[in-house]
Amino acid sequence: MTGSLARFKTACVQVNASDDMAANIDEACELAREAAVLGAEFVLFPENVAMMTFGPDNIRAHARSQDRHPAIEAFSALAVELDIWLHAGTLAIWNGDKIANRSFVFSPDGKIASTYDKIHMFDVDLANGESYRESATFSPGSETVLVDLPWGGLGLSTCYDVRFPYLYRALAHGGATMLAVPAAFTVPTGEAHWHVLLRARAIENGCYVFAPAQTGSHAGGRKTFGHALIIDPWGRVLADAGDEPGFIIVDIDPNLVVEARSQVPSLMHTRKLF
Numbered sequence: 533m534t535g536s537l538a539r540f541k542t543a544c545v546q547v548n549a550s551d552d553m554a555a556n557i558d559e560a561c562e563l564a565r566e567a568a569v570l571g572a573e574f575v576l577f578p579e580n581v582a583m584m585t586f587g588p589d590n591i592r593a594h595a596r597s598q599d600r601h602p603a604i605e606a607f608s609a610l611a612v613e614l615d616i617w618l619h620a621g622t623l624a625i626w627n628g629d630k631i632a633n634r635s636f637v638f639s640p641d642g643k644i645a646s647t648y649d650k651i652h653m654f655d656v657d658l659a660n661g662e663s664y665r666e667s668a669t670f671s672p673g674s675e676t677v678l679v680d681l682p683w684g685g686l687g688l689s690t691c692y693d694v695r696f697p698y699l700y701r702a703l704a705h706g707g708a709t710m711l712a713v714p715a716a717f718t719v720p721t722g723e724a725h726w727h728v729l730l731r732a733r734a735i736e737n738g739c740y741v742f743a744p745a746q747t748g749s750h751a752g753g754r755k756t757f758g759h760a761l762i763i764d765p766w767g768r769v770l771a772d773a774g775d776e777p778g779f780i781i782v783d784i785d786p787n788l789v790v791e792a793r794s795q796v797p798s799l800m801h802t803r804k805l806f
Contacts, residue, residue, distance in 0.1 A: 586752025649673025722757025
């Protein structure tokens with residue numbers, strides 16, 4: 533990165549998605565429109581933005597093929613309508629006999645600029661009795677993905693990926709100056725780890741972090757933590773959405789990436805130890 537880079541406005545949307553796909557799509561689009569009125573040029577939706585349901589049978593029943601998913605058509609049209617870059621969170625897309633938890637990034641002309649399949653599967657048993665086995669339903673991705681935006685490189689990831697620092701290091705070394713982490717974090721793990729993990733990923737890599745989120749109670753009794761965040765390359769939280777649906781919007785200065793990396797050039801000091 534050389535020279536002075538133009539500032540831009542980014543908005544991270546926070547929703548309480550239900551098992552009504554049409555209503556979820558409408559809600560996300562309306563929040564994006566509100567953010568665009570305030571000048572947002574890049575809008576990000578959370579994980580599972582079009583559908584929050586629980587259990588393998590329900591997830592399979594609501595998954596769609598990529599060429600038949602109504603959210604893709606709606607979000608493509610939205611990007612054109614608002615003349616924005618749109619990270620459309622993630623959608624459940626059939627991928628063989630399993631499902632990909634797939635991110636979509638749309639350019640202002642409505643085209644799909646890139647997709648990313650969540651790499652790390654959330655297979656955990658929490659102390660409060662909650663149990664998740666994403667690998668039983670979802671097929672993990674295997675490739676890192678970097679999208680060239682007008683303001684720099686955007687590294688793609690999803691939710692549980694945030695616990696794996698090597699992914700973000702690879703993205704930063706590949707040219708990422710911004711990291712997207714759309715999520716539907718559980719309440720127990722969110723309370724304990726959400727803020728600290730996201731701030732760490734920003735600090736370690738000298739990157740902005742954009743983390744749109746699900747919040748509240750959902751179908752099947754699942755609860756998500758909320759607190760969509762925008763974090764700067766020094767690890768400072770610039771905006772926190774709390775626990776209600778809505779959005780946060782921040783004026784982003786890409787030159788802060790250059791500043792942070794020049795003062796703490798840790799990316800240049802990476803060593804291969806194994």
